[in-house]
Structure formats: structure tokens, C-alpha cells
Amino acid sequence: MPITTCIFDAYGTLFDVAAAARAAAAEPGRERFARHWPAIAEKWRLKQLQYTWLRAVMGEHIGFWQVTQDGLDWALEAEGLQDDADLRDRLLQLYWELEAYPEVPDMLAALKADGRNTAILSNGAPDMLDGAVRSAGIGDRLDDVLSVESVGIFKPARVVYDLVGQRFGCPPEEVLFVSSNGWDACAAAGYGFRTVWVNRAGEPVDRLPAAPEAQLSDLSGIPAMVRG
Structure with a gap:
């Protein structure tokens, strides 16, 4: 058929889901983040996916935007960058422009x-x-x-x-x-x-x-x- x-x-x-982290890493003043961006991109995506599966199993649906934020927050904390609010805001902004x-x-x-x-x-x-x-x-x-x-x-x-x-x-x-x-x-x-x-x-x-x-x-x- x-x-x-x-x-x-x-x-x-x-x-390209890595594009947000890659673009942020290339911006002036983000030299510290540039050392972490590949790990952030990988962990962010992994947690984003895991949270969709877990919420589906638990019957606790929530919009993908919240799942995306939750995954990023986990990834930033895993890399010791959870206190950089400006970085978080920038990464989320860039995710709308992949x-x-x-x-x-x-x-x-x-x-x-x-x-x-x-x-x-x-x-x-x-x-x-x-x-x-x-x-x-x-x-x-x-x-x-x-x-x-x-x-x-x-x-x-x-x-x-x-x-x-x-x-x-x-x-x-x-x-x-x-x-x-x-x-x-x-x-x-x-x-x-x-x-x-x-x-x-x-x-x-x-x-x-x-x-x-x-x-x-x-x-x-x-x-x-x-x-x-």
C-alpha cells in the first residue's frame, strides 16, 4: 500500500533540541556555561523525556512547557548552575527558537x-x-x-x-x-x-x-x- x-x-x-544550549554557550559572558553546555543539553533532554513517561504512567498530565522547565531545572542543579536565573531564562527563551x-x-x-x-x-x-x-x-x-x-x-x-x-x-x-x-x-x-x-x-x-x-x-x- x-x-x-x-x-x-x-x-x-x-x-535540534541541543540548539538552545549551544547558542547560549556562544554568547558573550557565558564562558562558565560554555564548559557545561553539552552536559546540560543531554541531561535536559533526558529528564524532559523521563518526566513525560512518568507523568503518563502516573496519570498526572501537565503541559510540555512545564515538563521542559522541570527538566532544565534538574539539569542545571546537576551541573551546579541552579543559582543562575538569567541563564535559566535565556535557555528557556531560546527553546522557543530552536x-x-x-x-x-x-x-x-x-x-x-x-x-x-x-x-x-x-x-x-x-x-x-x-x-x-x-x-x-x-x-x-x-x-x-x-x-x-x-x-x-x-x-x-x-x-x-x-x-x-x-x-x-x-x-x-x-x-x-x-x-x-x-x-x-x-x-x-x-x-x-x-x-x-x-x-x-x-x-x-x-x-x-x-x-x-x-x-x-x-x-x-x-x-x-x-x-x-
Whole structure:
């Protein structure tokens, strides 16, 4: 069955989640932070994800923006930088302006030129996602931006993946789901989507009930894959 609809995770897939910390580290006067920024970026992202999973299991949903702040606060304290309020404010500001990976605009444009539906499906809150899409200048290449806020639980809950069929009226086997998160790609495969894991770091596949159909090191090969 041909792929009619291409769905992308947002953070870490289309948008570089390390960009906020990297940009702050390059600013004048942040020499101390520059020594810590790779660790901050890694720990921030890890805790952000862990808090989504834990809140989903506990039934304690809260918006992704609060989860993002909580993850940053943990990371800053882990690196001994919890007292730098200006740094915290700056990092959070920059998170609304994340860079897209370089191949993203042309990749999405190619999919649209081929007549595919394109959309984001993300744990992110609608306002956060709108800010990232505007900052990256890719709004004209997307048919929709779908957020978990409409169902009140984070991925990988199945009701989140249900949003794709509800929006586009397509069966799962017509959907290519693309994520940089191995657990997300595995869960989407188990749901019935065709899946690609964008494995930029060359990590092992997660030991979960299902596995992604394919792996790529970046997104540039997606249009050719969809064409078959």
C-alpha cells in the first residue's frame, strides 16, 4: 500500500533540541556555561523525556512547557548552575527558537511536491510547536501540527497515534512515521505505522515489542524512501 501521509516527531527529529544550549554557550559572558553546555543539553533532554513517561504512567498530565522547565531545572542543579536565573531564562527563551536540522525544509518540500500529506505529531504544546515552526520557516510545508494536548497524555500512549487517522482519514499502513526517539519509532511500529528511526547518534535499537522498519542518519533520504 502506498504511503500517503508522512508524520514527524518534532523535538530532536525536525528541531535540534541541543540548539538552545549551544547558542547560549556562544554568547558573550557565558564562558562558565560554555564548559557545561553539552552536559546540560543531554541531561535536559533526558529528564524532559523521563518526566513525560512518568507523568503518563502516573496519570498526572501537565503541559510540555512545564515538563521542559522541570527538566532544565534538574539539569542545571546537576551541573551546579541552579543559582543562575538569567541563564535559566535565556535557555528557556531560546527553546522557543530552536533551529531545524539543515535538511528539513527541502525534505518537506519534496514530500509536498510528490503530493504527500505532511504533519507533526508531538508531545509539545501547541504554542511551543507554533513558535518552533515559525522560527524554522516550515509552516508552508506542513498540513497540520498535532499535539498530545488534545488527548491529555504523552506519547507513546496509543491514543496519541490515533490522532493521525482522525485528522487524515488514512489507515495506519499508509502512514510513514518518523522520529529521532527510538522508543517512539518502536511504539509507532507496534501501532501499525511504517516507521523510520532517525538515528543520528548511531545508538542500538530499543528492546521493545516492535522495531522500526528502517533507520537513517538524517532526514534527507525520506522522500526517496516514500517514493519506493
